[in-house]
Amino acid sequence: MKYLFGPVYSRRLGYSLGIDLLPPKICSLNCVYCEVGPTTDLTCERQEFVPTADILREIDQVLAQGVGSRPIDVFTLTAMGEPTLHSGLGEIIAYLKARTDKPVALLTNGTLFADPEVRAAVAGADIVIPSLDAARQESFERVNQPAKELDLEKIIAGLALFTREFKGEVWLEILLVRDMNDSLEDLQALQEAVRRIDPTRVQLNTVARPPMDERARPVSPEKMRQAAAMMAEGYNGQVDILVDFQAMAQKEAARVQKQSALLSREIAALLQRRPCPLMEIDKALFINDSQLTLACLQSLMADGRVEKTVHNGKEFYQFVRPALEQK
Numbered sequence: 453m454k455y456l457f458g459p460v461y462s463r464r465l466g467y468s469l470g471i472d473l474l475p476p477k478i479c480s481l482n483c484v485y486c487e488v489g490p491t492t493d494l495t496c497e498r499q500e501f502v503p504t505a506d507i508l509r510e511i512d513q514v515l516a517q518g519v520g521s522r523p524i525d526v527f528t529l530t531a532m533g534e535p536t537l538h539s540g541l542g543e544i545i546a547y548l549k550a551r552t553d554k555p556v557a558l559l560t561n562g563t564l565f566a567d568p569e570v571r572a573a574v575a576g577a578d579i580v581i582p583s584l585d586a587a588r589q590e591s592f593e594r595v596n597q598p599a600k601e602l603d604l605e606k607i608i609a610g611l612a613l614f615t616r617e618f619k620g621e622v623w624l625e626i627l628l629v630r631d632m633n634d635s636l637e638d639l640q641a642l643q644e645a646v647r648r649i650d651p652t653r654v655q656l657n658t659v660a661r662p663p664m665d666e667r668a669r670p671v672s673p674e675k676m677r678q679a680a681a682m683m684a685e686g687y688n689g690q691v692d693i694l695v696d697f698q699a700m701a702q703k704e705a706a707r708v709q710k711q712s713a714l715l716s717r718e719i720a721a722l723l724q725r726r727p728c729p730l731m732e733i734d735k736a737l738f739i740n741d742s743q744l745t746l747a748c749l750q751s752l753m754a755d756g757r758v759e760k761t762v763h764n765g766k767e768f769y770q771f772v773r774p775a776l777e778q779k
């Protein structure tokens with residue numbers, strides 16, 4: 453299958469059969485946290501980027517044959533870009549609704565809802581999950597790096613209009629990036645936008661997977677709780693925090709452990725050639741974190757593979773060669 457994938461399990465939707473409407477990477481945004489990579493076609497122009505008929509054919513195939521023994525709870529329209537840019541979206545949603553009683557969900561960056569054609573195309577879905585990461589222009593530009601024709605006020609007004617017209621559920625997702633869209637002013641502006649849009653629920657997220665731009669860092673659990681409390685003020689819907697901070701911390705610890713093991717091997721190889729002071733190790737291996745180098749050296753010393761010596765008043769680290777066997 454070229455366009456359908458899964459089903460994959462998600463905490464939000466259950467077993468979701470994905471329908472990928474666009475090839476990478478056509479989008480109206482170029483978010484710093486994007487997992488797909490940089491946007492190559494930054495556009496707001498809707499087109500039939502891949503043939504609708506081919507997608508419908510794959511849907512027929514899945515409906516006729518299923519996907520092995522795996523269950524499908526929901527069909528999810530998505531893309532490695534922005535799915536509302538596909539001009540066949542309305543036809544695909546109508547096709548699914550006519551042939552299955554499973555709910556149809558749409559993941560979208562929410563930027564095109566000011567366009568009545570987009571609102572009409574999406575009207576037949578059951579759950580729409582739009583994003584809105586910033587309600588202040590400077591933060592919007594910093595985090596989402598939008599196409600030049602996008603206007604933040606129109607985006608928010610479009611989402612508010614869509615939510616009023618739509619018969620299904622709207623789950624507004626807000627992704628917070630440390631020092632980019634998480635200031636008090638940002639949260640106050642988002643709080644105001646949430647009240648205006650009035651979605652069924654608000655879902656808060658942060659950077660949990662490798663982002664396109666390494667400056668995109670997750671916010672702290674405290675910041676997330678503060679944001680959740682603020683979004684809940686003056687809003688009657690449910691506010692969820694989607695991030696599992698404990699799992700994120702475990703993943704980060706595993707990543708650091710792997711990086712340290714690799715670096716320890718490189719340091720040992722360098723010291724096998726010649727004894728070096730700390731600064732020289734950093735310079736030779738392009739390390740910009742001496743604490744990390746020291747931690748690796750300490751672990752090598754604890755294993756007895758490296759020792760510290762002083763020569764002419766200067767500290768050196770040197771490789772410990774095994775003693776030659778006695779004849």
Ligand code: SF4
Nearest residue numbers: 479481483486533561
């Ligand atoms: S809207 Fe989605 S696909 Fe587009 S750049 Fe942002 S994260 Fe990536």
